[in-house]
Amino acid sequence: MSMTEELLSISEVAEATGLTAHTLRYYERAGLMLRAVDRASSQHRRYTQSDVNWIVFLTRLRSTSMPIARMLEYVELVRRGDETVEARHDLLVLHRISVAAQLETITQSLTAIDYKITTYETMKAGRS
Known part of the structure; x- marks a missing residue:
């Protein structure tokens, strides 16, 4: 400092x-x-x-839902210095794969919600 x-x-x-x-x-x-x-x-x-x-x-x-235990693992690697660059990289790559899967699931859910909203909007317009 x-x-x-x-x-x-x-x-x-x-x-x-x-x-x-x-x-x-x-x-x-x-x-x-x-x-x-x-x-x-x-x-x-x-x-x-x-x-x-x-x-x-x-x-x-x-x-991104990284568990505290995994965060602690990452922190310990960072504290150990440059010798852990590969391990830190691998940990983050694996986490990225998990986040991408979560994002895909959320995207699919959003698509389903959008479909229902459109359906209800069409139904409402038909009643007018």
Whole structure:
């Protein structure tokens, strides 16, 4: 962290990421942060922009239904450094396959919903 880097409070990070302070504390307790979150002399958390960027990435993984255990596996690989690049790549490729399958299922469901909406709109128009 540079001397001029702005440090953010937990409430500022919550607002910036759309997460609750509770979730941010949980991510820290669960070991999902790459490094320990800095603390002010008051013991209040102080996040760097790097911390925020990492939290945003974690949020993206969670929004794609990556289990916390898999996220922890990824975090541990990142912490171990460049020797794990291949393992990190493979983990994300496998997760991408899962996300693509979820997306296909959702797309099919959306198509079915659109079909029903069109059917009902046609029925409603026939009653007018």
